Structure formats: structure tokens, C-alpha cells
Amino acid sequence: MREEIKRKNSQKDELINQIIEMEWEMFDHVHNAGGRAPCQDDEWTFYTMRYSQHNAFSADTLKSYEQDLLQAIREGRNLLTEKYAYMMEFTDPDYFDQNLRDHLPRISPEKAELVDQIANLLIRGEKEFAEQYPIFSGTGRPLFGTGEQDVSFHIYAIGELKTYSVRTLLLYLQDIHKERNPSFVIHRTTAEFYGYKNLDDAEQKLRTR
DSSP: OOGGGSOOSSHHHHHHHHHHHHHHHHHHTOOOTTSOOGGGGOHHHHHHHHHHHHTTSOHHHHHHHHHHHHHHHHTTOOHHHHHHHHHHHHHOHHHIIIIIGGGSOOOOHHHHHHHHHHHHHHHHHHHHHHHHOHHHHHTSOOSSOOOSSSOOHHHHHHHHHTTSOHHHHHHHHHHHHHHSOHHHHHHHHHHHHTTOSSHHHHHHHHHTO
């Protein structure tokens, strides 16, 4: 990944950059049924989205997730491939049952409960964000739905959360309770990447576009 697109303002940025490098390598090797996707060659957008997501994590959660990635690498697993496979349980359940379910790590009852709990909190956070910034919110994923071409926030969140270890999920849950709503942190960071001063600036300019 090109160095010039990375943020390098703090030790947390250094950790985030290390994580995104591993994620980018995994993303580059995701095999799609319809061939390589254009987004797999778009480093800037990938970095923007992943940095914005990780910037809402505490250092402890980031370090735990880094360990998840390193363990997956040692085991020859691709967490990005697994994330998209888990999403297909909702977007293409027949294909998931026939071709994917038996090849994915088993989700324990403890992890399943944490995934549902966190996903519900994230959805609530996105709804709160949409009430305050409806135009900005409307530029993102739909909150619910199972369409393959426009995967919803809910399905995307569940797919990603299932790739985290229980340790990381517990730390992420703590982060959410401390931050109350990470959606505002994530979207504010994204707005800054796109050249807006803050969320209010983004909402106003998007409204008049």
C-alpha cells in the first residue's frame, strides 16, 4: 500500500497502518466468483474506510485485532475472505449452506451472542447518526436488507464481527459502552478524508450539491 496515503500522526496511527497493511494483503487475495472487483485496486478508498473504522477502536482493541490477523496469517486463513463468506449466509443462503458453511471457523454460542449484541448496538448508533445527519447517512449502505449488489450495514457488520476473536469482541463492546456511539467517530473521520471540515460541513455541502 502506498505510503503517501497513510496517516502518521501518532502511535495509534502506526498500529492502524500495520493492521490495514495486513487487511489490504488479504483483500488483494479475495477471489470473487465474477472475477476481480474494481475495489480491490482502489487503495485510497480501502484505506479511508478501514482507517475510519479502526480509528473508533481503543489501542487495546486494535492490538487484540492485530493478534487476530497475525494468528490467521499463521494458520493460512484470510479474514477478509471469511468475512464475505459469512455475509453470504444472508445474501445467498443456499450457496452458503452447500459450499461455505463447513469451511468456515465454527461460531461458538458465546461469540454468536457477542456478535448479535454488538451488531444491534451499532445499528442503534447508525440510526442515531442518521437522525442528526440524514444526507450524509444516505450516502452509505442501507441499514437493512439482503441484496447482493448493495449489502446492508447490518449484514456487513455481522460478517466482519464474526471474524473477530471473542477477546476482541469483548474489548470492542467495552469501547462502544465508553464511546456510546462510535458511528459519529467513524463518519467524522470519513468526512475529513473527503475534505470536509467536520460532519456539519459535510451535511451542509452534500445537501446543496
